[in-house]
Amino acid sequence: xxxxxxxxxxxxxxxxxxxxxxxxxxxxxxxxxxxxxxxxxxxxxxxxxxxxxxxxxxxxxxxxxxxxxxxxxxxxxxxxxxxxxxxxxxxxxxxxxxxxxxxxxxxxxxxxxxxxxxxxxxxxxxxxxxxxxxxxxxxxxxxxxxxxxxxxxxxxxxxxxxxxxxxxxxxxxxxxxxxxxxxxxxxxxxxxxxxxxxxxxxxxxxxxxxxxxxxxxxxxxxxxxxxxxxxxxxxxxxxxxxxxxxxxxxxxxxxxxxxxxxxxxxxxxxxxxxxxxxxxxxxxxx
Amino acid sequence: xxxxxxxxxxxxxxxxxxxxxxxxxxxxxxxxxxxxxxxxxxxxxxxxxxxxxxxxxxxxxxxxxxxxxxxxxxxxxxxxxxxxxxxxxxxxxxxxxxxxxxxxxxxxxxxxxxxxxxxxxxxxxxxxxxxxxxxxxxxxxxxxxxxxxxxxxxxxxxxxxxxxxxxxxxxxxxxxxxxxxxxxxxxxxxxxxxxxxxxxxxxxxxxxxxxxxxxxxxxxxxxxxxxxxxxxxxxxxxxxxxxxxxxxxxxxxxxxxxxxxxxxxxxxxxxxxxxxxxxxxxxxxxxxxxxxxxxxxxxxxxxxxxxxxxxxxxxxxxxxxxxxxxxxxxxx
Numbered sequence: 161x162x163x164x165x166x167x168x169x170x171x172x173x174x175x176x177x178x179x180x181x182x183x184x185x186x187x188x189x190x191x192x193x194x195x196x197x198x199x200x201x202x203x204x205x206x207x208x209x210x211x212x213x214x215x216x217x218x219x220x221x222x223x224x225x226x227x228x229x230x231x232x233x234x235x236x237x238x239x240x241x242x243x244x245x246x247x248x249x250x251x252x253x254x255x256x257x258x259x260x261x262x263x264x265x266x267x268x269x270x271x272x273x274x275x276x277x278x279x280x281x282x283x284x285x286x287x288x289x290x291x292x293x294x295x296x297x298x299x300x301x302x303x304x305x306x307x308x309x310x311x312x313x314x315x316x317x318x319x320x321x322x323x324x325x326x327x328x329x330x331x332x333x334x335x336x337x338x339x340x341x342x343x344x345x346x347x348x349x350x351x352x353x354x355x356x357x358x359x360x361x362x363x364x365x366x367x368x369x370x371x372x373x374x375x376x377x378x379x380x381x382x383x384x385x386x387x388x389x390x391x392x393x394x395x396x397x398x399x400x401x402x403x404x405x406x407x408x409x410x411x412x413x414x415x416x417x418x419x420x421x422x423x424x425x426x427x428x429x430x431x432x433x434x435x436x437x438x439x440x441x442x443x444x445x446x
Numbered sequence: 447x448x449x450x451x452x453x454x455x456x457x458x459x460x461x462x463x464x465x466x467x468x469x470x471x472x473x474x475x476x477x478x479x480x481x482x483x484x485x486x487x488x489x490x491x492x493x494x495x496x497x498x499x500x501x502x503x504x505x506x507x508x509x510x511x512x513x514x515x516x517x518x519x520x521x522x523x524x525x526x527x528x529x530x531x532x533x534x535x536x537x538x539x540x541x542x543x544x545x546x547x548x549x550x551x552x553x554x555x556x557x558x559x560x561x562x563x564x565x566x567x568x569x570x571x572x573x574x575x576x577x578x579x580x581x582x583x584x585x586x587x588x589x590x591x592x593x594x595x596x597x598x599x600x601x602x603x604x605x606x607x608x609x610x611x612x613x614x615x616x617x618x619x620x621x622x623x624x625x626x627x628x629x630x631x632x633x634x635x636x637x638x639x640x641x642x643x644x645x646x647x648x649x650x651x652x653x654x655x656x657x658x659x660x661x662x663x664x665x666x667x668x669x670x671x672x673x674x675x676x677x678x679x680x681x682x683x684x685x686x687x688x689x690x691x692x693x694x695x696x697x698x699x700x701x702x703x704x705x706x707x708x709x710x711x712x713x714x715x716x717x718x719x720x721x722x723x724x725x726x727x728x729x730x731x732x733x734x735x736x737x738x739x740x741x742x743x744x745x746x747x748x749x750x751x752x753x754x755x756x757x758x759x760x761x762x763x764x765x766x767x768x769x770x771x772x773x774x775x776x777x778x
Contacts, residue, residue, distance in 0.1 A: 233573040241569035249563035263458030
């Protein structure tokens with residue numbers, strides 16, 4: 161199945177003098193897992209909030225064919241959302257929150273949710289405030305995975321969790337939730353950890369999309385070459401995006417240069433998203 | 447997969463309010479009732495001890511002989527006297543309800559923005575209008591009904607204590623204290639007051655909800671200081687004189703309505719004015735009679751003050767919904 165889940169044309173948002181989103185154009189297809197990556201304050205959360213109908217904006221934005229500003233309640237039947245850790249109300253018990261979501265959400269499966277919860281150490285009568293951060297995220301994930309939605313938006317879902325919970329979180333998402341009918345948009349600072357699950361990558365900087373590509377395209381476009389000092393000048397002549405030194409050798413990152421030609425300069429690698437990110441975002445805080 | 451019907455969804459939203467405020471809505475009136483019963487018990491024990499110390503004995507006193515000697519008129523008076531005490535002891539529960547609803551109103555659309563749990567609520571498929579209206583229902587229906595339930599528990603507890611006390615002295619007070627028709631009619635009168643009290647409280651509910659929904663911080667200060675300071679300014683500069691009204695008018699009809707209308711039955715003294723309470727009667731018995739009479743209730747329902755206030759309340763609730771849609775987090 162395909163078709164646009166999110167389309168944005170000229171999406172803009174400013175807070176006083178600061179521009180949070182600057183004329184953003186986006187097209188997110190069904191069945192993708194999109195990583196929205198950018199430095200702090202680049203506009204990630206604002207973009208997600210616009211998609212979720214949590215903020216006003218200028219420009220055109222359509223999510224599942226709806227205007228999120230006007231139809232948030234309708235949209236939320238098809239869209240799920242986990243904001244950075246611990247937005248579950250602290251007073252509510254596990255039992256109550258399952259009952260409540262079951263009561264208001266037409267696409268929620270109580271059986272599924274309880275099956276996910278059975279794998280955790282949570283007790284039905286525990287209040288959210290008595291749970292650890294990791295367990296709160298498990299609870300939120302169990303609620304969300306039990307909802308048959310088309311779009312799942314994750315904003316720093318694993319912030320402040322230890323690595324066991326983080327691995328577990330993405331593992332469950334991939335194994336028990338994701339399929340070609342579903343679309344996931346995720347932001348995180350721990351990109352290394354989600355690199356292998358993404359199908360698409362969006363880099364955002366100062367409110368602008370600076371990279372919009374599938375992971376396959378990224379493998380074709382970008383290459384990292386480890387070059388000996390004697391060939392360094394030849395490499396620099398090809399205008400690398402980034403250069404760093406390691407063990408007396410230089411590592412260059414290239415965009416759109418023929419891989420065969422680069423192979424002559426030295427050892428060729430597929431760059432990690434983290435390296436690509438550093439190269440793209442350098443000078444952000446300067 | 448279940449389908450959530452709109453009405454069903456609304457019930458869940460109201461239930462959520464009850465869960466969150468179970469302590470204030472359910473336990474506070476009940477505990478107040480328990481405390482009042484405990485105080486009554488202590489009073490009876492003190493009376494007993496004092497009587498014993500002074501060698502006073504009321505054993506073997508037969509009330510039925512007295513009631514038999516009394517005319518219907520006298521029995522009626524006795525019941526009115528009982529009403530006065532049964533109603534009077536409920537006053538603390540009314541005051542507790544006022545504080546519960548006051549702080550509920552200030553917190554309900556603010557606290558979840560401050561702790562960001564609003565992001566969870568907004569990720570679910572119900573509109574902000576539905577959410578705010580469920581909160582209005584909690585404040586105007588759920589909490590007052592539970593408070594009246596607490597009042598009934600208190601009255602029953604009081605009557606049980608009194609009967610036991612009388613029995614302890616060999617007196618059978620049951621025919622006097624336990625007249626079912628009389629008790630039921632007293633409770634019905636308390637119950638039919640709920641909608642009138644809530645209509646009267648709408649400007650207060652609307653104002654507190656609006657402040658709760660609007661404030662980026664310190665909703666309590668907004669809610670209390672804004673009316674009080676404007677009241678002081680109005681009094682200071684005698685602004686109301688340009689409408690040939692006293693400053694007291696502003697305090698009573700604006701400041702008072704915004705902040706104090708949640709006190710159950712406050713329309714008795716607020717609408718009538720401080721001096722007009724006397725209109726109810728010359729003695730407590732008469733006043734209680736009139737207080738409970740349906741004609742007082744009916745005349746209140748035709749009072750323009752009630753409906754003007756309710757209209758203002760509805761407008762402020764609409765404003766609260768407007769801000770609810772736009773202010774997602776307290777500081778953003």
